[in-house]
Amino acid sequence: MNSQDLRAVTWTEAEGDSAPALSLIDQTALPHTLERLAVTTVDGLVDAIVRLVVRGAPAIGAAGAYGVALAMAQAGREGWDRPRLDAEVARIREARPTAVNLMVCVDRVRPYIDKGLAAVLAEADAIVQEDLAANHAMGAHGADWLLNRVPAAADRPLRILTHCNTGALATAGWGTALGVIRELHARGRLETVYADETRPLLQGARLTAWELAQEGIPHYVQADGAAAGTILRGEVDAAIVGADRVAANGDTANKVGTVGIALACAHAGIPFVVAAPTTTVDLATATGDDIHIELRSGDEVLEWAGVRTAPAASRGYNPAFDVTPGSLVSALVTERGVLEVATGELPGTSDLHGV
Ligand code: MRU
Numbered sequence: 001m002n003s004q005d006l007r008a009v010t011w012t013e014a015e016g017d018s019a020p021a022l023s024l025i026d027q028t029a030l031p032h033t034l035e036r037l038a039v040t041t042v043d044g045l046v047d048a049i050v051r052l053v054v055r056g057a058p059a060i061g062a063a064g065a066y067g068v069a070l071a072m073a074q075a076g077r078e079g080w081d082r083p084r085l086d087a088e089v090a091r092i093r094e095a096r097p098t099a100v101n102l103m104v105c106v107d108r109v110r111p112y113i114d115k116g117l118a119a120v121l122a123e124a125d126a127i128v129q130e131d132l133a134a135n136h137a138m139g140a141h142g143a144d145w146l147l148n149r150v151p152a153a154a155d156r157p158l159r160i161l162t163h164c165n166t167g168a169l170a171t172a173g174w175g176t177a178l179g180v181i182r183e184l185h186a187r188g189r190l191e192t193v194y195a196d197e198t199r200p201l202l203q204g205a206r207l208t209a210w211e212l213a214q215e216g217i218p219h220y221v222q223a224d225g226a227a228a229g230t231i232l233r234g235e236v237d238a239a240i241v242g243a244d245r246v247a248a249n250g251d252t253a254n255k256v257g258t259v260g261i262a263l264a265c266a267h268a269g270i271p272f273v274v275a276a277p278t279t280t281v282d283l284a285t286a287t288g289d290d291i292h293i294e295l296r297s298g299d300e301v302l303e304w305a306g307v308r309t310a311p312a313a314s315r316g317y318n319p320a321f322d323v324t325p326g327s328l329v330s331a332l333v334t335e336r337g338v339l340e341v342a343t344g345e346l347p348g349t350s351d352l353h354g355v
Helices: 042-050 057-078 082-093 100-115 117-149 177-186 203-214 224-232 258-268 349-353
Strands: 009-012 021-025 036-039 158-162 190-196 219-222 238-241 245-247 252-255 272-275 321-324 331-334 337-339
Touching: 009 057, 009 117, 021 057, 036 042, 042 057, 042 082, 057 082, 057 100, 057 117, 082 100, 100 117, 117 158, 117 177, 117 238, 117 272, 117 331, 117 337, 158 177, 158 224, 177 190, 177 203, 177 238, 177 272, 190 203, 190 224, 203 219, 219 224, 224 258, 238 258, 252 258, 258 272, 258 321
Parallel strands: 158 190, 158 238, 190 219, 238 272, 272 331
Antiparallel strands: 009 021, 021 036, 245 252, 252 321, 331 337
């Protein structure tokens, strides 16, 4: 299967004695095995979100939306009253704190509970279709912007650095930053991709590289610590990443390591671009200081493949995300167009939620 046709999150109707399920590509098993996990309970879904079986802001948003249907089905089987159902839906909504998409999608679907399972599923399906369309629109806007703004594009295909995984696996399909990269490749305007391996769970080395390899897109995997040097040596024309939450002033939370890339791009004078659907823009959050950064288990950095690598006395510090100041974001690519954040064209209600 072409990786752009992947669907990380799909709903499976009940059949015979089996309960309806949320079918998730198990992103912890890639690239060695492409297998799906069928989740039938709220506990199972929360565990899958926390363990990064399903990950990436738009994908966990979709999982949260279908999660409301999952909770309703479990409520029916187990005889939960409405307060219990509401509490279980709240647990899904809070499974990870940084990506605003999870909260936005659960909140969008929740009012349909009173209308029944079919209405909830229809709204969750609509979220998925909208995300897919947004990603294709972002791909075109982002590729147009880069080809117009990067001087080297006049002479040769571009060398693009990316961080974490923002592809079909992280979204309803196609991808955000990786969607822009796919579009450049489809237009014959991409020379190569530098995919940062992405600590601590190697989302870049395992997932981005797998998606690129599936489509024969030339790429290198490099250590996160190599990114700044690669940029400062002039080997990169632009960096493009996704986002978990964009605050009203353009400050952007994304996978830990992103802010270092933005600083290196600023020093090198090359664009640092964020691609994110408007569902990731949180106008209720004023600045990056107000974004809750998920702190994960220190074991993820003290161990390697389940084997302790750091001394027994060491403590692990493992923030999953960091915040890049809006002043370092050259452009924010959304499905509605491109905002040049660093030069003062800040996201605003009319820009992002108007039209
Ligand atoms: O911890 P993860 O793998 O969920 O982090 C994902 C990222 O940081 C992505 O860059 C972001 O969610 C955008 S995905 C289109």
